[in-house]
Amino acid sequence: xxxxHDLHFSYKKKKVFTGLSLQLKTGHIYGLLGxxxxxKSTLLRSIAGLLFPDKGKVEVLGYDPAKREPDFLSDVFMxxxxxxxxxxxxxxxxxxxxxxxxxxxxxxxxxxxxxxxIPSDSTLQxxxxxxxKKVLISFGLATNSSLLLLDxxxxxxxxxxxxxxxxxxxxxxxxxxxxxxxxxxxxxxxxLIDRITIIDEGAILFDQDIxxxxxxxxxxxxxxxxxxxxxxxxxxxxxxxxxVTTNTFGEESKIDLELLYKAIVTNGPKVQxxxxx
Amino acid sequence: MNQIFSLNRWLLLTRKxxxxxxxxxxxxxxALTGIMIVWFIFNxxxxxxxxxxxxxxxxxxxxxxxxxxxxxxxxxxxxxxxxPKGINYLSVPASHFxxxxxxLLYGVVIFFLCYTLIFYVADxxxxxxxxxxxxxxxxxxxxxxxxxxxxxxVNVFWGNERAGRVNINIFFLFLLSYFAIQSAFILGSVYFVxxxxxxxxxxxxxxxxxxxxxxxxxxxxxxxxxGFSNGFSTYHLYSDGDMDKIIRLPEWINSIVLFLLKYAxxxxxxxxxxxxxxxxxx
Numbered sequence: 001x002x003x004x005h006d007l008h009f010s011y012k013k014k015k016v017f018t019g020l021s022l023q024l025k026t027g028h029i030y031g032l033l034g035x036x037x038x039x040k041s042t043l044l045r046s047i048a049g050l051l052f053p054d055k056g057k058v059e060v061l062g063y064d065p066a067k068r069e070p071d072f073l074s075d076v077f078m079x080x081x082x083x084x085x086x087x088x089x090x091x092x093x094x095x096x097x098x099x100x101x102x103x104x105x106x107x108x109x110x111x112x113x114x115x116x117x118i119p120s121d122s123t124l125q126x127x128x129x130x131x132x133k134k135v136l137i138s139f140g141l142a143t144n145s146s147l148l149l150l151d152x153x154x155x156x157x158x159x160x161x162x163x164x165x166x167x168x169x170x171x172x173x174x175x176x177x178x179x180x181x182x183x184x185x186x187x188x189x190x191x192l193i194d195r196i197t198i199i200d201e202g203a204i205l206f207d208q209d210i211x212x213x214x215x216x217x218x219x220x221x222x223x224x225x226x227x228x229x230x231x232x233x234x235x236x237x238x239x240x241x242x243x244v245t246t247n248t249f250g251e252e253s254k255i256d257l258e259l260l261y262k263a264i265v266t267n268g269p270k271v272q273x274x275x276x277x
Numbered sequence: 278m279n280q281i282f283s284l285n286r287w288l289l290l291t292r293k294x295x296x297x298x299x300x301x302x303x304x305x306x307x308a309l310t311g312i313m314i315v316w317f318i319f320n321x322x323x324x325x326x327x328x329x330x331x332x333x334x335x336x337x338x339x340x341x342x343x344x345x346x347x348x349x350x351x352x353x354x355x356x357x358x359x360x361p362k363g364i365n366y367l368s369v370p371a372s373h374f375x376x377x378x379x380x381l382l383y384g385v386v387i388f389f390l391c392y393t394l395i396f397y398v399a400d401x402x403x404x405x406x407x408x409x410x411x412x413x414x415x416x417x418x419x420x421x422x423x424x425x426x427x428x429x430x431v432n433v434f435w436g437n438e439r440a441g442r443v444n445i446n447i448f449f450l451f452l453l454s455y456f457a458i459q460s461a462f463i464l465g466s467v468y469f470v471x472x473x474x475x476x477x478x479x480x481x482x483x484x485x486x487x488x489x490x491x492x493x494x495x496x497x498x499x500x501x502x503x504g505f506s507n508g509f510s511t512y513h514l515y516s517d518g519d520m521d522k523i524i525r526l527p528e529w530i531n532s533i534v535l536f537l538l539k540y541a542x543x544x545x546x547x548x549x550x551x552x553x554x555x556x557x558x559x
Contacts, residue, residue: 074370084361100370
């Protein structure tokens with residue numbers, strides 16, 4: 001579905017990507033993690049055809065995104081971190097914007113709007129930032145585009161809305177779709193994504209399936225000083241030390257995305273070596 | 278489906294544009310009508326006997342057209358000046374050609390028709406009022422001497438001007454130069470992220486000065502002293518005392534140069550706008 005090969009991109013003098021390569025397939029929700037300014041949004045905009053590579057190749061659904069052909073644009077929907085909505089009622093979106101998307105489903109849109117508890121008779125201008133974002137996410141999902149790009153989708157959402165978001169997203173995926181969620185709020189993606197891709201310094205630092213991670217790493221609270229000392233990552237908490245270690249005995253543990261992220265950022269080569277073994 | 282142009286998609290795009298901007302456009306056109314009427318009333322008050330003469334009507338139409346048309350032209354792609362609006366605009370599933378064509382439909386065709394209609398509505402009303410005011414003024418001051426001649430509504434597209442041996446429609450040339458200059462402002466709205474009107478105006482002034490300097494100083498040093506007449510078909514070499522020598526150029530050169538000067542600028546700028554939109558990154 002998405003094939004990125006040797007991507008180079010820079011903003012004037014600031015280099016963002018220097019040879020990034022990545023393959024993404026349908027039927028998955030990808031979590032794109034990384035520190036601020038590491039190029040998550042730039043990568044999403046390159047996939048959406050809003051930025052053009054300096055060098056290298058980006059291919060999405062068999063299209064060159066930079067051409068921004070209508071068939072490509074109608075099969076890709078992006079929810080940017082900062083977005084714009086004209087001052088129109090919700091019905092406008094269905095009447096004037098939805099016809100551009102051949103697989104748009106009005107019933108799905110209404111269902112998502114209800115799940116997000118948005119009053120259907122309100123004007124976009126009268127909505128809060130969070131409400132507008134939920135409308136945009138609902139619209140994006142209802143387009144049934146093959147590729148949905150979400151840039152920091154949980155920014156500006158309250159606690160209840162974040163949980164609604166996870167519920168809606170989990171029910172929206174099928175094997176023909178691919179969803180990429182870029183965020184630095186890793187907790188918001190727990191139980192939602194099935195592959196984690198971490199970008200750092202313009203390159204892919206880590207890229208693994210959740211299932212594979214669960215098989216290779218163990219996340220738990222430990223009081224054993226020896227175990228803590230040899231852990232891939234540890235941090236003290238009120239209950240003891242939260243650690244990430246190699247899953248030697250094949251035990252099942254719940255993946256703590258925040259711990260995993262910290263482990264990879266602070267101890268990347270060692271974590272990677274567990275997966276290469 | 279065709280990736281360059283689909284009538285259905287283009288119509289969707291034009292409808293979408295209208296539904297998003299109709300309030301702004303309606304208010305803008307009402308404000309424009311108001312400004313024209315206020316200006317004409319001011320003119321009637323200042324010159325009650327000579328109000329709404331031809332030069333006022335022509336001047337109002339063309340000065341207004343140049344100012345408002347170029348201002349509006351410089352906002353046609355204003356979405357591209359902010360990232361959220363730009364992403365929204367560029368992500369709409371329509372081709373760059375359709376987006377350019379839709380912008381030109383509103384900015385060039387519909388604006389021109391609406392502006393002309395508004396002008397004539399305001400002009401029709403105000404000429405009637407001006408004639409009533411002027412007649413009352415005439416009755417009071419001049420009824421025993423001069424005959425009263427009422428003002429007529431002018432045809433802003435027609436005005437004969439003698440240039441050499443031929444009559445030219447000067448207002449047709451005004452219109453062509455308006456479309457050429459407005460097209461430069463439309464291109465400026467894609468090129469410049471902020472203050473596109475001011476920046477385009479500065480670039481146009483700089484380009485104009487450069488052409489004057491280039492033709493005067495650089496080209497002028499290669500060509501003998503003289504000047505063109507009858508368009509570009511005849512070049513007079515000035516000489517002291519003797520008769521001027523005349524160089525006749527082939528008629529096709531004259532035809533091509535005049536055609537390009539009259540008709541080429543606007544389409545060229547529109548085409549460049551399309552290509553610039555294609556390569557726009559947000």
